[in-house]
Amino acid sequence: MTLVAGLERVAMRGLLVTGLGLSLAACEGSPPPADLAFFGGRIFTADSARPEAQAVAVREGRIVYVGSTEGLQPYLDERTEVVELEGRMLLPGFHDTHVHPVSGGIEAGECDLNAAESRGEVVAMVSACAERTPADRWIRGGGYQLPIFPGGAPSRELLDSIVGDRPAFLTSSDAHSAWVSSRALEIAGITRDTRPPAHDGVIVRTEAGEPQGTLRESAMELVERHLPPHTDPEVLAGLERGLAMAASFGITTVHEARASEAFVKAYATAADQSLLTARAIVALSVEPGRGTEQVAGLAELRRRYARRDVLPAAAKIFLDGVIEGGTAALLDPYLDAPGSRGELNVHPDTLRSLVAALDDEGFKVHVHAIGDRAIRVALDAFEAQYQRDGGAGPRHVMAHIQLFSPADVPRFQALGVVASFQPLWFYADAYITDLTEPRLGPQRSRYLYPARSVVETGAIVAAGSDWSVSSMNPLLGIEVAMTRRPPTAEAGPSWLPDERLDLETMLLSYTRNGALAGDLEEETGTITVGKSGDLVVLDRDLFDVPPEEISDAQVDLTVFRGRVVYRR
Numbered sequence: 001m002t003l004v005a006g007l008e009r010v011a012m013r014g015l016l017v018t019g020l021g022l023s024l025a026a027c028e029g030s031p032p033p034a035d036l037a038f039f040g041g042r043i044f045t046a047d048s049a050r051p052e053a054q055a056v057a058v059r060e061g062r063i064v065y066v067g068s069t070e071g072l073q074p075y076l077d078e079r080t081e082v083v084e085l086e087g088r089m090l091l092p093g094f095h096d097t098h099v100h101p102v103s104g105g106i107e108a109g110e111c112d113l114n115a116a117e118s119r120g121e122v123v124a125m126v127s128a129c130a131e132r133t134p135a136d137r138w139i140r141g142g143g144y145q146l147p148i149f150p151g152g153a154p155s156r157e158l159l160d161s162i163v164g165d166r167p168a169f170l171t172s173s174d175a176h177s178a179w180v181s182s183r184a185l186e187i188a189g190i191t192r193d194t195r196p197p198a199h200d201g202v203i204v205r206t207e208a209g210e211p212q213g214t215l216r217e218s219a220m221e222l223v224e225r226h227l228p229p230h231t232d233p234e235v236l237a238g239l240e241r242g243l244a245m246a247a248s249f250g251i252t253t254v255h256e257a258r259a260s261e262a263f264v265k266a267y268a269t270a271a272d273q274s275l276l277t278a279r280a281i282v283a284l285s286v287e288p289g290r291g292t293e294q295v296a297g298l299a300e301l302r303r304r305y306a307r308r309d310v311l312p313a314a315a316k317i318f319l320d321g322v323i324e325g326g327t328a329a330l331l332d333p334y335l336d337a338p339g340s341r342g343e344l345n346v347h348p349d350t351l352r353s354l355v356a357a358l359d360d361e362g363f364k365v366h367v368h369a370i371g372d373r374a375i376r377v378a379l380d381a382f383e384a385q386y387q388r389d390g391g392a393g394p395r396h397v398m399a400h401i402q403l404f405s406p407a408d409v410p411r412f413q414a415l416g417v418v419a420s421f422q423p424l425w426f427y428a429d430a431y432i433t434d435l436t437e438p439r440l441g442p443q444r445s446r447y448l449y450p451a452r453s454v455v456e457t458g459a460i461v462a463a464g465s466d467w468s469v470s471s472m473n474p475l476l477g478i479e480v481a482m483t484r485r486p487p488t489a490e491a492g493p494s495w496l497p498d499e500r501l502d503l504e505t506m507l508l509s510y511t512r513n514g515a516l517a518g519d520l521e522e523e524t525g526t527i528t529v530g531k532s533g534d535l536v537v538l539d540r541d542l543f544d545v546p547p548e549e550i551s552d553a554q555v556d557l558t559v560f561r562g563r564v565v566y567r568r
Contacts (some may be wrong), residue, residue: 030074034059035562036533037076039069041085042541045527046092046512056090058533061562066529083557089541091507092527093252093278093534093560094474095514097420098366098399098464101242101254101280102263106230107171107468108241111141114173114468119148123162126170130163138227139163142171143468144179146324147430153204154179156213169223173469176322178220185211188223197221198289199343200320200327216325235266240275242467247277247566249473250536250555253514253524255420255464256282257366257399258316264305271307277558277565281518283314283366288345292357299361309561313394313519314364317354318345320374323402324435328371331405334439341373348377355381359393364519367398372405372447379411391416394519399464403440404447413459418517420462421451423481423506424470428495451481452499462517463509478506478542479550487551503542503550533562 034057043053045066055072057065057080065075076082083090107114111129116122122144133139146152152172159168159181168181180188192209196202201219204212215223230238246254256263259282270276282305284298295315302312320342321327326334329342346354358365365382369375378398385393398412399420412419425431426449437445455461463481465472476487481501484494494500515525524532537557542550558566 031064032059033077034064034075034080036081036083036559037072038083038085038090038535038537039072041087042089042543043527044089044091044507046508047526047528050528053527056527056535058535058559058562061533063527063529063531063533066527083537085537087541088556089538090527091536091538092511092525093536093558094250094510095253095255095462095518095525096246096251096464096467096472096474097255097397097418097462097514097517098257098422099246099254099467099472100257101246101467102235102239102256102259102266104468105238105241105243105245106234107142107238109234109238111139111170112143113141113170114143116144116148122148122154123158126159126162126168130166135166138184139166139168140170140227142175142178143173144170145173145430146177147434152177152324152435153212153214156180156182156185156211159213167226169227171220174322174324175469176217176325176327178215178223180213180215180223182213184223184226185213187226190222194222200345202325202327217321217327230262232262232265232269235262236269239263239266239270243270243275243277245467245472247558247560248555249475250538250558250566251472251474252278252534252536252558252560253518253520254278254280255314255366255397255518256280257464257466258283258285259312260285261301264301264310264312267310268305268307271310276309277560279309279524279560280311281314281364281520282310282312283316283364284312286315286317286354288318291350292353295354295357295361295363298358298363302363311518313362314366314397315358316366316368317351318368319351319378320344320369320371322370323439324431326439328403329373329377330371330403331373331376332444335441336439342371344374344377348380351377352381352384355385355396356388359385359389359396362394364394365396367396368400369398370400370402372403372408372444375401375404376408379408379415379417382415382417383411386415395460395517397462397517400466402448403444404450406447409450409453410457412454413457416460418460418462418513419454420464420517421449421509422466422470423451423463423477423509424465424487425449426451426480426484426495426499427486429486432495446496448496450496450499452501455501455505460513460516461505461509462513463506473551474510475553476551478503478510479547481506482547482550485548490548503547507542533559535559539568
């Protein structure tokens with residue numbers, strides 16, 4: 001047994017009392033007893049002033065002691081719940097700096113295709129969804145992997161063969177494409193003559209010019225607007241699913257990467273009903289087609305829904321698409337589409353104005369940037385703001401940052417912009433080998449996810465999952481960042497091995513740097529006296545296992561604000 005309810009049970013086993021000489025009774029003049037105490041294993045504090053410790057105590061949601069095992073004695077009495085680590089590892093609660101708990105949670109309750117690894121599995125899953133969905137309702141969900149289908153574009157004929165004459169709308173795992181049935185196209189009025197609604201939209205067509213069944217980027221909205229909206233209870237249920245998963249992975253702070261009013265309302269409701277198991281930095285959606293006039297409305301949403309652990313402190317700007325869909329904004333053309341460099345969703349002048357207005361209003365700007373042109377344009381906008389105020393405003397964040405121009409690598413550090421990578425993407429899967437590298441060529445592909453290069457500049461590098469695009473489990477991301485191989489690979493060549501990272505860097509990216517990304521460094525991110533009791537216990541010491549075994553580790557205990565929110 002590793003978790004003990006109180007010191008009386010510890011004493012019965014001869015721990016602490018006989019082995020360490022600690023008393024069950026608090027001495028006169030001792031501090032009030034702790035609610036939780038930890039000792040007996042590796043404690044990684046992420047605090048440069050005290051990188052390691054032997055014991056930690058938490059009282060009323062705050063860390064009250066970090067130090068030696070002997071010094072723990074005054075904080076213990078019969079009411080203290082003591083966790084003997086027995087060689088396991090304690091570290092700060094993880095931060096996921098780019099995740100979609102609400103939409104991912106909703107998707108998990110619909111037609112969830114994320115586990116499908118082949119066309120046959122996709123067909124079987126969609127067939128099962130069709131059987132359990134009432135005949136008068138849309139079949140909706142998502143998570144299919146683009147490389148499963150030629151060109152990343154499944155056809156409506158295939159979907160029709162599964163669902164018949166029923167409307168179906170299924171998003172891809174990267175959320176930048178949708179697979180739709182003939183009935184859905186009919187309801188949306190999409191024909192061979194329909195033009196996409198914006199410059200980034202793509203209606204994939206057959207050789208005859210007919211809609212093929214795959215829509216990309218803004219073209220998805222042509223069908224999406226006909227879907228019945230999710231009810232408030234459905235949205236709240238999705239959030240609860242997402243938070244439960246986060247707790248099981250030791251995550252105590254999430255950066256909700258894109259929130260409508262319905263989504264941020266769900267966070268506020270969860271806070272009001274004491275359902276939160278993590279704090280949330282919420283990025284409110286910025287409409288790419290509008291300018292600074294929308295900032296006042298975002299500020300009103302922030303005022304209306306802010307809670308102690310719900311911080312609508314960020315604003316999300318989708319600057320471009322994805323390389324696999326040919327919609328990421330590149331400095332040079334795609335090799336398979338001469339003359340095409342993808343498109344920016346926001347004109348550079350508009351982006352600079354938006355960044356300035358949002359910064360002035362106190363918002364963190366959270367930018368989705370994939371292509372090297374999108375990264376450069378975003379950095380240019382942040383540089384213009386830096387020249388205005390010298391970085392006095394909130395820290396801004398750029399997520400995904402897949403393809404770099406070498407000249408832009410040092411600019412994150414120079415401008416104080418947080419680089420939010422999704423490290424589980426740092427290996428050569430089918431997205432890379434089949435849909436990305438062929439479109440870029442080897443010279444440009446060398447600068448795909450150059451995480452170590454960015455770390456070495458001294459920039460703040462944080463980590464996120466982009467769940468439900470990929471697993472929310474930080475341990476998978478840590479392993480892949482260290483090996484640049486699939487998390488299931490025990491050996492073999494690393495993809496771009498010069499960009500591998502070490503364990504301490506990765507742990508900091510999920511803890512201390514995650515707090516910095518949220519401007520929360522005074523509240524969380526390290527095991528430091530006075531900070532929130534956000535902690536995670538792993539079943540093994542990660543420093544004692546080979547990198548390729550890190551993903552085998554499991555979370556035993558997750559603590560948020562001193563409250564146990566997950567036990568394995």
